Amino acid sequence: xxxxxxxxxxxxxxxxxxxxWQSRELYLFLLPAVLLVIVFSYLPMYGILVAFKxxxxxxxxxxxxxxxxxxxxxxxxMPMFGVIxxxxxxxSFYMLIAGFPLPIILALALNSAPNQKLKKLVQTITYAxxxxxxxxxxxxxxxxxxxxxxxxxxxxxxxGLIEGNIDVLMNASSFPHLYVWSGVWQTLGWxxxxxxxxxxxxxxxxxxxxxxxxATKFQRVLRIDLPLIVPTIVILLILESGTIMNVGFEKTFxxxxxxxxxxxxxxxxxxxxxxxxxxxxxxxxxxxxxxxxINFIMILLVNQVSRRFGQESLW
Amino acid sequence: xxxxxKRSNQDRLYDAVTYVILILLLLIVAYPLYFVVIASISDPKxxxxxxxxxxxxxxNLDGYMEVVRYSPIWTGYRNTLVYTVxxxxxxxxxxxxxxxxxxxxxFPGKTAVIAFLLFTMFFNGGLxxxxxxxxxxxxxxxxxxxxxxxxxxxxxIIISRTFMKSTIPDELYEAACMDGCSHTSFxxxxxxxxxxxxxxxxxxxAAVSQWNSWFTAMIYLTKEEQMPLQMVLRxxxxxxxxxxxxxxxxxxxxxxxxxxxxxESMRYAVIIVSTLPILxxxxxVQKYFVKGVMIxxxxx
Numbered sequence: 001x002x003x004x005x006x007x008x009x010x011x012x013x014x015x016x017x018x019x020x021w022q023s024r025e026l027y028l029f030l031l032p033a034v035l036l037v038i039v040f041s042y043l044p045m046y047g048i049l050v051a052f053k054x055x056x057x058x059x060x061x062x063x064x065x066x067x068x069x070x071x072x073x074x075x076x077x078m079p080m081f082g083v084i085x086x087x088x089x090x091x092s093f094y095m096l097i098a099g100f101p102l103p104i105i106l107a108l109a110l111n112s113a114p115n116q117k118l119k120k121l122v123q124t125i126t127y128a129x130x131x132x133x134x135x136x137x138x139x140x141x142x143x144x145x146x147x148x149x150x151x152x153x154x155x156x157x158x159x160g161l162i163e164g165n166i167d168v169l170m171n172a173s174s175f176p177h178l179y180v181w182s183g184v185w186q187t188l189g190w191x192x193x194x195x196x197x198x199x200x201x202x203x204x205x206x207x208x209x210x211x212x213x214x215a216t217k218f219q220r221v222l223r224i225d226l227p228l229i230v231p232t233i234v235i236l237l238i239l240e241s242g243t244i245m246n247v248g249f250e251k252t253f254x255x256x257x258x259x260x261x262x263x264x265x266x267x268x269x270x271x272x273x274x275x276x277x278x279x280x281x282x283x284x285x286x287x288x289x290x291x292x293x294i295n296f297i298m299i300l301l302v303n304q305v306s307r308r309f310g311q312e313s314l315w
Numbered sequence: 316x317x318x319x320x321k322r323s324n325q326d327r328l329y330d331a332v333t334y335v336i337l338i339l340l341l342l343i344v345a346y347p348l349y350f351v352v353i354a355s356i357s358d359p360k361x362x363x364x365x366x367x368x369x370x371x372x373x374x375n376l377d378g379y380m381e382v383v384r385y386s387p388i389w390t391g392y393r394n395t396l397v398y399t400v401x402x403x404x405x406x407x408x409x410x411x412x413x414x415x416x417x418x419x420x421x422f423p424g425k426t427a428v429i430a431f432l433l434f435t436m437f438f439n440g441g442l443x444x445x446x447x448x449x450x451x452x453x454x455x456x457x458x459x460x461x462x463x464x465x466x467x468x469x470x471x472i473i474i475s476r477t478f479m480k481s482t483i484p485d486e487l488y489e490a491a492c493m494d495g496c497s498h499t500s501f502x503x504x505x506x507x508x509x510x511x512x513x514x515x516x517x518x519x520x521a522a523v524s525q526w527n528s529w530f531t532a533m534i535y536l537t538k539e540e541q542m543p544l545q546m547v548l549r550x551x552x553x554x555x556x557x558x559x560x561x562x563x564x565x566x567x568x569x570x571x572x573x574x575x576x577x578x579e580s581m582r583y584a585v586i587i588v589s590t591l592p593i594l595x596x597x598x599x600v601q602k603y604f605v606k607g608v609m610i611x612x613x614x615x
Contacts, residue, residue, distance in 0.1 A: 016423060019422065019423050020422075020423050020424075022422070023422035023423065025497060025498035025499060026416040026419060026422055026498060027416075027424075029412040029413065029415060029416035029498070029502070030412070030413050030416045030417070030428055032408075032409050032412065032413075032467075033409050033412070033413040033432065033467050033472065034428065034431070034432075036409070036463060036466055036467045037431070037432060037435055037467050039452070039463075040445070040463070040464055040465075040467070041435040041439055041440070042435075043440075043448050043452070044439065044440025044441070044444045044445040044448050045438070045439070045440045045444070046440075046444075046448075047440050047443075047444025047445065047447050047448045048440055048441070048444050049444075050443065050444055050447060051444075055447075060451065061447065061451070102340075105336065106336075106337075106340055109333045109336045109337050109340075110337070112329075112333060113333060113337060114330045114333065114334070115334075118334070118337060118338075119337075121341065122337050122340065122341045124598070124601060125341055125344055125345045125348075126340060126341070126344045127601065128344070128348065128594075128597065129344060129348070131523055131527075131593050131597065132527075132590060132593070133526070133527035133528075133529075133545055133548075133589075133590075134527065134529075135527075135529055135545045135548045135549050135552070135553060136548065136552070136586055136589065136590060138552075138553050139548065139551075139552030139553055139582065139586060140347060140351065140586065142552065142553065143552070143579065143582050143583070144347065146579070148363075149362075149363035149364075149575065149576075149579055151350060151354075151365065151368075153365075154364070154365025155365065155368070157365065158365060185343070185344060185347075188340065188344065189344065216325040216326055216329065217325070217326045217329040217330070218325065218326075218329045221329075249530070250529075250530055254549065254553050268442075271441070271442055271443065272442060275442060275443040275446070276442070276443075276446065276534060281443055281447060284442075284443045285441065285443040285444055288441030288442055288443055288444075289441060291441070292438060292439065292441050296437055296438050299437055
């Protein structure tokens with residue numbers, strides 16, 4: 001320890017120039033990452049100026065005239081503002097409430113599974129949908145719920161629950177349910193991994209002691225396993241709530257059709273439409289900045305909260 | 316074991332409930348996947364009228380034939396293959412190199428570089444500023460953007476750093492250094508060979524994400540022949556217009572119902588064809604997934 005401290009001090013005493021020269025190779029190792037981050041993350045941050053300017057493509061970002069907060073004001077006074085904000089929040093909260101408990105139950109069940117083969121099988125199958133692309137998932141939704149030939153319609157007809165065709169794909173009020181439950185289906189297994197990891201850290205001595213005291217399996221899960229993964233649950237819940245304004249663009253966008261726009265238009269899809277399709281760059285950039293701003297504040301808040309809880313914070 | 320009898324009834328009930336939960340979740344997740352498989356190899360008419368539910372019937376590969384004949388799929392396949400190989404090697408290499416550098420003992424500017432990278436996890440320019448910048452610097456419309464954008468994944472860099480910090484102590488480098496080994500040769504001769512598990516995880520995650528991606532292509536690519544597989548699939552199974560057109564040209568007339576059935580059958584087939592590579596890959600690398608998620612959850 002003493003020599004380590006001394007050598008550290010000696011390192012510090014060397015002139016800065018020497019220490020930089022000594023680490024030249026390490027800088028080269030970092031170069032590709034730093035260059036790409038500058039091009040794809042930091043340069044676009046300078047592009048945020050567009051939100052405060054009257055952007056004209058032929059003038060470029062710097063030479064376009066300043067517009068102040070005009071585009072933000074326009075956004076807040078649009079009728080669309082309320083709709084997309086509401087849709088974004090509804091989808092987020094619904095996803096959070098529906099998607100959160102099931103992976104925990106799955107992990108607890110897997111952890112105490114009496115049969116190892118079944119455990120392996122359930123894990124293999126439930127992780128799989130995580131690796132299927134969003135395009136395919138949405139394609140499957142479209143096929144399964146197809147009004148006249150889909151399996152859901154056929155099943156419901158077979159058991160006599162409905163007559164004729166179904167219209168869930170063309171029905172705005174069913175969009176949130178389709179969106180959320182297909183998401184639960186896709187991420188259920190994958191999300192359980194983190195809890196399984198936490199459960200594998202539970203000291204077996206606790207279970208042995210409880211067995212000697214005559215605890216049943218259910219009691220042990222409830223009084224030992226569950227409390228010990230509560231910290232993981234809390235930190236994940238907090239992390240999830242930090243992404244509340246980020247409803248996945250890809251899936252929402254692919255699931256949109258002319259009939260469900262009133263519930264499926266969210267901030268991210270709207271930014272795409274008026275920005276890329278209608279080329280209203282400044283307005284779209286302003287909406288995007290509003291969204292990232294709220295996200296950023298949410299993450300700062302969430303980090304504070306998780307520190308309060310005495311859990312690990314993000315930084 | 317004195318309490319064995321007293322406990323066993325409740326425990327047996329608990330086990331039964333666990334079985335029910337696991338089997339129920341298993342069936343819910345597995346059945347849609349299974350159905351796609353049996354639907355793709357059965358008579359489309361039986362599928363569409365709801366008579367295929369548990370077993371494939373009247374073996375039929377017409378859907379696959381149509382898919383094979385539809386050339387944009389194969390262009391997309393080739394493009395995705397190229398993008399995935401290039402993207403995966405680049406992305407894994409960057410994560411390894413940056414992770415290695417950041418795992419070494421302090422050097423001037425290290426903390427600043429970490430902060431510089433971390434900040435991008437919490438704040439970014441957003442879609443429109445990025446889009447306009449890419450146009451200004453000339454990456455718009457170039458396939459290079461598919462390979463470069465997202466190649467730096469800060470989470471992966473942190474994972475690499477954490478992994479290397481714990482597996483490759485500074486003393487090891489110092490010893491090699493005494494023997495005249497530079498960082499570069501140390502990295503290639505010692506670090507890479509002992510980081511196989513990490514490399515497997517990085518490669519796997521990068522490959523899956525690139526194989527499944529379409530958004531960057533939709534925004535930044537303009538030419539049909541540069542589109543990745545997922546973009547072709549989007550046209551086929553999400554926007555149905557392309558599909559009807561494809562089968563219109565393929566089949567000769569016929570009645571409208573048969574036409575619809577064939578289109579449906581083609582959609583099942585195309586799902587299988589495009590997901591097959593990942594499904595073949597999956598059993599071999601499954602053990603690494605868990606490791607990856609666990610390494611990822613360790614704070615750097």
